[in-house]
Amino acid sequence: MMSSNSLQLESEFLEEENLKKDLKDRHIQLIAIGGVIGVALFMGSAQASKMAGPALTLAYLIGGIVMYFVLRALGEVAVENPVSASFAGYARVFCGPLTSFITGWNYWYQWVVLAMCEISAVGMYMKYWSPDIEQWIPALICLAVVLIINLVSVKYYGEFEFWFALIKVITIIAMLFVGLAMILFGLGNDGIATGFSNLWSQGGFMPFGWLGVAKALVMVVFAYSGVELIGITAGEAADPEASLKSAIDKVFWRVLIFYVGSMVVILSIFPYDTLPKGVSPFVMIFEKAGIPYAASIINFVIMSSAASCLNSAMYVCGRMLYGLALRKEAPAILSKLSANQVPANGILLSSAVCLIGVYLNYVFPDSVFYYMSAITTTGCMWTWSLIMYIQYKWRKGLNKEQVANLKYPMPFYPYANYLVGLFMLAVTLGMGYDHDNLVGLYVAPAWYGGLYLLYKLFKIGIVHEKADFVIQTKCEQPPL
Template sequence: MDSATSPSAAHDIPPPGGVRSAEGYKRGLSARQIQMIAIGGTIGTGLFLGSGTVISQAGPSIILWYGLSGIAVFLVMRALGEMLVYQPVSGSCAEYAREFLGPFWGYATAWTYWVMWVTTGMAEITAAGQYVQYWFPGFAQWKTALISLAVLFVLNLISVKLFGELEFWFAMVKIAAIVGVLLIGTGVLLIGFSAAGPTASVSHLWADGGVAPHGVWHSMTTLQMVLFAYLGIEILGVTAGEAENPRKTIPRAINSLPLRFGLFYMGSFVVILSVVSWESFRPGTSPFVAVFTKIGIPAAAGIINFVVLTSALSSCNAGGLYSTSRMLRTAGLNGHGPRILARLTSRGVPIFGLVVTAVVMASGLWINVVDPDRAFVFITSVAIGAEILLWSVILITHLRYRLAVRDGRASGSGYRMPGAPYTNWLVLAFFAFVTGLTAWSSESRTALYAVAGWVVILLIGYAVLRRNRTQL
C-alpha cells in the first residue's frame, strides 16, 4: 500500500471532530464548473422524459407546480447556502446536522443521502443501457450499464478536476436541448413556420379544458413527480470542500437558480404546451420529442434519446459516484462508518467511499435485470422519499444553526436565507403536504413504506454503533 492510501498519511484520517480543519480535498473545481454543476443539477431525466406523464395528468397547471416546487427547493438551497458560507465542507448537510442536531442526525443524514443516490444511480445506469439499445438493439442492456459505470468510476478516480470537466459538458448537452426547444418553439409561435405553425397558440394553456383540466386536486397529486425532477440539486453543497473560493462561487450559483428554474422548467413548458396541446401527451412520451416531431425536425426521437442518455450518465456521475463517495468519507471521519472510508488518495479522491458506492451500484444491475419494472418504481420511490426527508433535515438544521448564532455558539454567515424562520416552516409544511399526497395514491405509497423501513434500519444501526463505540 503506497502513501497515497496508507493510514499514516497526514491528510488521510483526521482525528474525530477535525473534519473542517483537515478535510484533505483538493480545491480543483473552478467557478465555471461549479456554475455548470448547478445547472446540471436542475436538469434531469424527470424533465426530458418523465414530464410527459405529469402533463397528461396535470395539463398546463404543471407550470404552476414546477414554479411552486422551484420556490420551495430554492429556499432549501438558500438555507444550505447560508451554512455553506459559514463553513464550506464537503460533508455539507450531514456535517451541519451532526453539529447542530446531534450525532444521530449526522449519521442518519449521511447514510440517507448515500442510499438515495446509490438507488438513483442504479436506476440511471440501467436506463442508460435501455437508451443505448435505441441504436444497438442487439447489445445487452446490462453490458452497457456496466461499461458506463466502469468508465465513470475511472474518471472519478483520476481527479476532481476531470469530474468537473465531465459534468460541464454533460450540462452543455442538456442546455443545448432546452435552448433549442425555446428558440424553435418561440419562432413557431411568432412566425408560424413548420407544420406546427397553424395550430400553435398560447391559448392552449387555458382553452383546452382549462389550466387544470382534470381538477385541481388531481393536478396536485403530481407534485411528488414534479419534486423528483429537482432531485439532486443539493449536490452543489457537496462541492463546497473542493470548490475554488466557495464563499463566492456557491452563493453565486444558488442565486442564479430562480432564473434557471424559470427558464428551463417553466419557460420550456410554456413554449411546449403552446406549440402542442397538453391533450396530445401520453404517459411515457417525452414532451421534447412531441414538439420536435410536430415541428417536423428529423430524427427527433434520436436527438432526445441522446440527451436523456447524457442526463442519466450525468446523474450517475455527479450524484451516484461523486457526492456519495464524499458523504461516505464524512461518515468515516465522524465515526458513523468504518474509518477506512475516510482515506484519500494523493489526488484527494475518497478511494474507498468511491469503491463501495460503485460495487453496490453494480450489484443493483442484477436487481433491475431480474424485475426491471417493479425495481425501477421501488428505486424511484425510495429516492424521492429520502430526498424530501433530506431537504426537511436541512431546513430544521438551519433553524438550529440560527439559534446557535443568536446564542454565540456559531459565527454568522454573510449569506442569509430570506424570511427565516417563517420560510423554513412554510417549506416544511409544503413537504408535509406532498407527503400526504404520496399516501393518497396507491402507486406512490411505496415511498412511505420504504422510508419507514429505512428509518427502522437507521435506528437499529445507530444502536449497534453506540454499543460498539465509546465515542461518536
C-alpha cells in the same frame, strides 16, 4: 463588528479533510444546474402531466421556489462553514449524532438509488439504436466509465460534468426557441400559430384540482433532487464563498426558465392528454419542426443527461462516505484518500452497490426506473426538511449583530422554513394517492428504522461525542 472568521464550525475531523480544492466557479455553476436537469425533465414530464394537466407548470414553479429557499438555507450555513460533509456534518451540531448518522447514510442512499435510476435510463434509451441489446449491458458499461472518471481526479469529474451539463442546457434552450416559434409563428404547423390555448382549453388549467398538483409534486421533487449538491462541492471549491453564492443565485432562475418554461412550451403545443408515456416531448417538438434525426439527437441528449447525473451521484456518494468515516459513523477504510486525493474506497463501494441496479434492469427492465424515482423522492424530502431545520436552529442561536453580519442570509426567515414544511406535507399526500409512488412510502420506514437499529446496536457516535462540532461565535466589541 464581527470578525471575518466569527462564525465557524470546528471539529476534530475537519483537520483531516485533505480533499483537493480543484473545483472552479465554472465547474460549480454547471454542476449546480446539471445535477437538477435529468431524465425527469426530458421524460418524466409526460407522465406528470397526466396527473396535473397544464397545472404541472404551477407545480414546477412552486417546487422551484421551495428549492430556492432550501438552497439559500444551506448557503447561509455553508458559506460560513464550507466542509465536504455539508448538512450531514451540521446535523451533528444541531440535532445530535443520531441524526447526523441517519442523514449521512440517507443522503448516500438517496444518491445510490438515483444512480440506479440513471443507469436504468441509459439502458432504456440505448435500445433505441440497438433494440435487441439486453438493457443491463449498457447500464453496466456506463457505470464502469463513470467510475473511472471519478477515481482519476475531482478535476476530471468537474470537466466531465461541465461539458455534459452544457449539452443539456443547449438542448433545452434550442427546444424553447423552436417551441416558441411554433406557438407564435406556426413553425412546423403550416404557418398557423398554435398559441397558448392548450393551457386552459382541455378541461381548464387545473383539470384535476389541487390533488392533481400534489401528485405531480412527487415528480417535481424527484426532478429537483440533487440541487443541494452545491453544498457538498464547498469542501473542494477553490473559492467557496464566491462560488456558492454565485451558483445558488443563478440556479434558481435557470431552473425556472428550463423547467417552467419547458412545460409552458410543451403543454401549449400538445394537449396534456396526448403526450404518450415513454416518448420524450422534446423529440415530438423537434420532429414537428422538421428537424432531421430529431429522435436520435434527443436520445443522445437523454443518455448524456443520465450519464451526467450518474457522474454527480458517484461524486456525492464518495464524499458522503468519506465524511461519515471521518465522523466515526462508517468504517475507517472509507476515510482513506487515493494518491489523487479522491475518496476512492467510498466511490468503489457505491459503485458495487449500484450493481444492484444493473441486476434490477435484468429482472424488472420496465418498472425499475419508476420505483427507484419514488424511493429517491423520499430521501430528498428528508434532506430538504433537515436543511431547513438546521438553518432555523443556526439562526436562532445568533444575536442581532451576528445576523446583521451574515455573509449570505436566507430571506424570509422563519416563514420560508414553514413554507417548506407545508410543501413536504403536500408531497407526502401526493405520494399516498398515487399507486406508482407508494413504494417510496413503503420503503422509507424500513430504511430509517434499519438505520436507527444499526446506530443503537453498534452505539455509533456515542463513544465519539467529544468529537462533536463546537460552534464559535467570536464577537469583537464595538469601539466606544
